[in-house]
Amino acid sequence: MTMNWELLFQIANTLVLPFWALMIFAPRWRWTEKIIGSLWSIALFALLYVFMLLSQAGALTPGSGAGLLPPTLAGVAAGLGTPVGATIGWTHFIAFDLFVGRWIYLDSRATSRHPLWLGLILFSTFMLGPLGFLMYLLDKNLRARRVA
Numbered sequence: 001m002t003m004n005w006e007l008l009f010q011i012a013n014t015l016v017l018p019f020w021a022l023m024i025f026a027p028r029w030r031w032t033e034k035i036i037g038s039l040w041s042i043a044l045f046a047l048l049y050v051f052m053l054l055s056q057a058g059a060l061t062p063g064s065g066a067g068l069l070p071p072t073l074a075g076v077a078a079g080l081g082t083p084v085g086a087t088i089g090w091t092h093f094i095a096f097d098l099f100v101g102r103w104i105y106l107d108s109r110a111t112s113r114h115p116l117w118l119g120l121i122l123f124s125t126f127m128l129g130p131l132g133f134l135m136y137l138l139d140k141n142l143r144a145r146r147v148a
Contacts, residue, residue, distance in 0.1 A: 003055060005083040012048060012091045016098055020126045023105045024119045036105055045095035052088045093129065101125045104136045111143065 019041055022032040035041055079085035101122055108118055121139065125132025 003052075003084075005087045008048075008052065009083075009087045009090060012045065012087070012094055015048075016045065016094050019098060020101065020122065023101060024122045024126070027105065027115050027118060033109070036102055042095065042099050042102055045091065045098055049088070049091045049095050052091060056084060056088065097125060097129045100129065100133050104133070107140070108136075113139070 019036065022029070023036055026032045080089050104122060104125060105118075117139075121132050121135045123132070124135055
């Protein structure tokens with residue numbers, strides 16, 4: 001049985017949207033806190049990633065040309081340049097961006113950040129990962145300095 005990587009890519013992309021929408025557009029809704037507070041909100045994407053990764057385990061071994069064990073730039077570029085590699089890599093990004101967004105959301109619950117500002121930080125994390133994370137860290141640091 002061959003996997004439909006386009007379908008898996010679309011499923012991962014679609015499944016992540018409600019979680020981000022809840023954090024960005026309904027941050028104070030009690031169901032947002034329950035859903036995002038659950039580890040299953042991120043475990044779903046970690047499980048999907050592991051499933052995809054294990055389905056390609058033979059391609060990740062040394063000498064396979066995938067460049068992952070040990071990593072080489074050419075090998076990683078070649079691996080990500082395929083539908084399989086791009087889908088697995090993209091799911092990796094989705095899982096970790098959601099993990100970071102979840103952490104930002106939960107960590108910010110104790111403060112009085114304006115929902116639009118937090119929404120901008122979360123949207124930046126959703127779209128650009130580390131940029132949103134850095135925005136939150138800077139904001140958190142500036143807030144801590146004002147209190148001290």
